Amino acid sequence: MDTNRLSDTLAKALNQQMTNEAHNAQIYLAYAAWASSKGYDGIANFMFRHSSEERNHMMKFLEYILKRGATVTVAEIPHPGPNPSNVNDCFEKVFQSEVENTKSIYDIVNLSLEEKDWATWNFMQWFVKEQTEEETMALDLLSKIKIAGGAAAKDDALYALDNDMGKTPDDATLAQDTSVQNP
Template identity: 60%
Template sequence: MNTNRLSKTMAAALNAQITKEAHASQIYLSYAAWADGQGFAGIASFLFRHAHEERNHMMKILEYILKRGAEVEVTAIPAPPASPVSINNCFEKILEHEVDNTNAVYKLVKMSHAEEDWATWNFMQWFVMEQVEEETLVMNLLDKMKIAGGEKMSSDALYSFDKDMEKASNEVRPAQEVTTETP
C-alpha cells in the first residue's frame, strides 16, 4: 500500500526547500567564520546560532516529508557566496538571502493551496511567520547600524554593536522548541 500523502511536485518542492535551508545554514556559518576572523566574536556567535537555526528548519521540513510518507532526497548544496566586505554588508547580504527564502516559502504555500494540500499549507504557515521574524530581525539590525553610521560606523559603535549581538545570540531557539505558547 502506498502511504505517500504528498504529490510528486510537492515532495520535490519540499526537498528543494530542504536544500535551500541547508544552504542558508552554510551561508550563516560562512559569515560567522568571517566575522570571527575580523575580531567580532559577538556577531560571530549570533551568526553561528542562526546557522544552527537554519539547520533546524531543514530538519523540520525533512521530518514533515517523512511523516507524510514521501521520500527525502538529500542533495548537494551550493557553496556560500563570497565573504562580506564589512559588517553592514554582511547584514545586507543576510537580508537579501532571507527575502529570497521568504519568496521560496511563499511558492510552497501557493503550491499547497493550489493542490488543496491543506496539511502542507498548514505546516508552511509556521515558516511564513518565521520568515516575518527573520526579516524583521535583520531589518532592525540594519536600522541600528544605519543610526550608528552604516558603512562608516566608528570603531566604538562597531564595538558596542558586537557586544549587543553577543547578548542577542541567546534569543535564537531551535525550531522544534517553538510552540504557539512560546513562539
C-alpha cells in the same frame, strides 16, 4: 502499498526548501566565521546561533517529507558565496538571503493551496510566521548598523554594535505580537 501523501510537485518543492534551509545555515556559518576572524565575537555568536536555527528548519522539512510518506532527496548545498566586505555588507546579505527564503516559502504555500493539500498548507504556516521573524530580525540588524554609521561605521561604533549583538535575542518582536501596553 503506496503511503506517499505528497504530490510529486510538492515533494520536489519541499525537498528544494530543505536544501534552501541547509544553504541558509551555511551562509550564517560562513558569516559567523568571517565575523569571528575579524574579532566581532558578538556578531559571530549571533550568526552561529542562527546557523543552528536554519539547520533545525532543514530538519523540520526532512521530517515532514518522511512523515507524509514521500522520499527525501539530500542534494548538494550551494556555496554560501563570498565573504562580506564589512559588517554593513554582512547584514545586507543576511536580509537578502531571508527575503529570498521567504519567497520560496510563499511559493510552497501557494502550491499547497492550489493542490488543496491542507496538511502541507498548515505545516507551512509555521514557516510563514518564522520568515516574518527572520525578516524583522534582519531589518533590525540593518537599522543597528545604519545607526552605527553603515558601511563607514567607525571602530568604536562597531565595538558597541558587536557587544550588543552578543546579547541580542534570536527572536524578533512581530507587529502582531505588540499592543498599546506592549509596543
